[in-house]
Amino acid sequence: MEVVIIGGGPAGMIAGITAAKEGNKVTILEKMNTLGRKLLITGKGRCNITSSLDISEFINNVPGNGKFLYSVFQKYTNKDILKLLNENGVATKVERGNRVFPVSDKSQDVLNALIKELNKNKVKIITKARVYEICTENRKIVSVKYIDECNNETKLRADKVILATGGKSYPLTGSTGDGYEMAKKLGHTITKIMPSLVPLECRNEDLELCKSMQGLSLKNVGMKLVNLQNSKIIYEDFGELLFTHFGVSGPTILSSSAHLLRYKNIDNLLKSGQVKLQIDLKPALDFEKLNARVLRDFEKEKNKLFKNSLDELLPKKLIKPIIKLSKINPDKQVNSITKKEREELIELIKNFTITIAGFRPIEEAIITSGGVDIKEINPKTMESKIIKNLYFAGEIIDVDAYTGGFNLQIAYSTGYVAGKLYE
Numbered sequence: 001m002e003v004v005i006i007g008g009g010p011a012g013m014i015a016g017i018t019a020a021k022e023g024n025k026v027t028i029l030e031k032m033n034t035l036g037r038k039l040l041i042t043g044k045g046r047c048n049i050t051s052s053l054d055i056s057e058f059i060n061n062v063p064g065n066g067k068f069l070y071s072v073f074q075k076y077t078n079k080d081i082l083k084l085l086n087e088n089g090v091a092t093k094v095e096r097g098n099r100v101f102p103v104s105d106k107s108q109d110v111l112n113a114l115i116k117e118l119n120k121n122k123v124k125i126i127t128k129a130r131v132y133e134i135c136t137e138n139r140k141i142v143s144v145k146y147i148d149e150c151n152n153e154t155k156l157r158a159d160k161v162i163l164a165t166g167g168k169s170y171p172l173t174g175s176t177g178d179g180y181e182m183a184k185k186l187g188h189t190i191t192k193i194m195p196s197l198v199p200l201e202c203r204n205e206d207l208e209l210c211k212s213m214q215g216l217s218l219k220n221v222g223m224k225l226v227n228l229q230n231s232k233i234i235y236e237d238f239g240e241l242l243f244t245h246f247g248v249s250g251p252t253i254l255s256s257s258a259h260l261l262r263y264k265n266i267d268n269l270l271k272s273g274q275v276k277l278q279i280d281l282k283p284a285l286d287f288e289k290l291n292a293r294v295l296r297d298f299e300k301e302k303n304k305l306f307k308n309s310l311d312e313l314l315p316k317k318l319i320k321p322i323i324k325l326s327k328i329n330p331d332k333q334v335n336s337i338t339k340k341e342r343e344e345l346i347e348l349i350k351n352f353t354i355t356i357a358g359f360r361p362i363e364e365a366i367i368t369s370g371g372v373d374i375k376e377i378n379p380k381t382m383e384s385k386i387i388k389n390l391y392f393a394g395e396i397i398d399v400d401a402y403t404g405g406f407n408l409q410i411a412y413s414t415g416y417v418a419g420k421l422y423e
């Protein structure tokens with residue numbers, strides 16, 4: 001069988017390896033000049049390959065249609081991808097949060113291993129080939145058309161096509177959403193495309209505040225996104241948070257975005273300023289303990305001015321904003337700060353609040369939420385329910401996971417299943 005794979009990301013590469021091992025003649029068409037451009041930037045260039053959690057726990061880490069992946073996660077697990085990489089010279093290690101990385105800390109090594117395996121299995125790779133049409137006859141695949149680097153149009157016969165063009169984020173890596181258009185033309189539904197695992201923008205009134213702390217990364221803070229309309233917590237986490245010129249980013253914020261985008265009536269809540277980020281800057285100390293700590297500090301610094309008294313308590317970039325928000329006169333001597341003022345200061349440190357305006361654009365998202373409707377894909381085979389011999393793999397499908405290696409595992413597992421032959 002002639003198998004044509006559109007897109008040479010991790011999903012397309014695993015699909016290619018699998019289809020070739022099944023005895024097919026396989027071609028990968030990739031529009032960029034190399035395979036796996038996005039893979040190279042994963043994990044800040046270190047590639048968080050997968051998670052070391054038991055595969056049964058993966059679905060819990062896929063807020064976007066996780067159940068659809070039940071069968072594929074069983075068929076190709078984290079152990080399978082690590083075995084394949086090990087066989088091709090990539091040793092791996094497990095870090096905090098069950099995250100698996102190459103020992104070398106180089107995503108390039110992961111990519112090289114996959115390319116080595118593709119070559120071993122004689123998969124033909126055509127780069128700089130942008131596919132623009134999947135041709136069908138009687139709802140069955142017959143060929144694909146692509147434009148090569150010299151702008152020539154070529155038609156390639158295909159008995160089976162695996163569409164693995166990824167999502168829409170980080171378009172410079174090649175993932176520009178072409179696959180959505182091709183799938184749509186063939187009758188597929190594309191669900192709402194949204195950025196996920198994406199930084200959050202603050203509202204105008206807090207912009208100067210965030211800008212003034214730009215670059216400040218807080219390692220161990222508590223954070224909550226709260227719906228002010230009903231005082232309910234939308235998302236709560238503990239860990240790292242980063243201030244930027246537009247608002248906030250960092251692991252806790254990225255994870256929170258996956259919840260926020262699914263929250264009922266979120267557009268209206270954001271528009272009306274009803275979503276607050278509350279940061280507990282000292283989560284290890286409750287109000288009483290922090291009060292005692294501040295009292296001790298103030299005792300030590302009693303003859304200093306308030307503006308010079310917080311150096312031991314807070315990171316440098318936070319001091320000015322906290323002083324400003326506290327409404328205590330910065331030039332007031334510490335020993336004249338009242339109990340009420342001190343308690344309000346502590347409340348501020350435990351409850352540092354920023355109003356959220358919305359998401360950064362999809363171009364800056366780690367992952368795309370939305371895509372080819374899962375109702376139109378057979379979850380056991382990844383075959384389209386609309387077009388015979390059309391398969392889907394990876395981020396193009398309407399599934400999305402948290403950070404931690406789960407998104408790449410989705411690419412491998414769906415790629416593997418899409419590449420298999422089914423009678």
Ligand SMILES: Cc1cc2nc3c(=O)[nH]c(=O)nc-3n(C[C@H](O)[C@H](O)[C@H](O)COP(=O)(O)OP(=O)(O)OC[C@H]3O[C@@H](n4cnc5c(N)ncnc54)[C@H](O)[C@@H]3O)c2cc1C
Nearest residue numbers: 007009010011031042043048131165166174394395405408
């Ligand atoms: C900054 C960043 C960091 C990330 N870090 C991690 C991480 O550490 N761990 C993790 O699990 N996930 C991570 N992810 C998510 C992960 O990269 C994706 O889930 C994964 O790459 C999806 O694989 P894919 O093969 O489906 O799509 P992609 O990797 O997007 O590959 C799709 C390919 O299709 C090609 N293509 C598109 N259109 C056409 C066309 N018309 N013709 C031919 N080719 C085409 C593209 O050029 C691209 O090479 C990260 C994402 C980003 C943006």
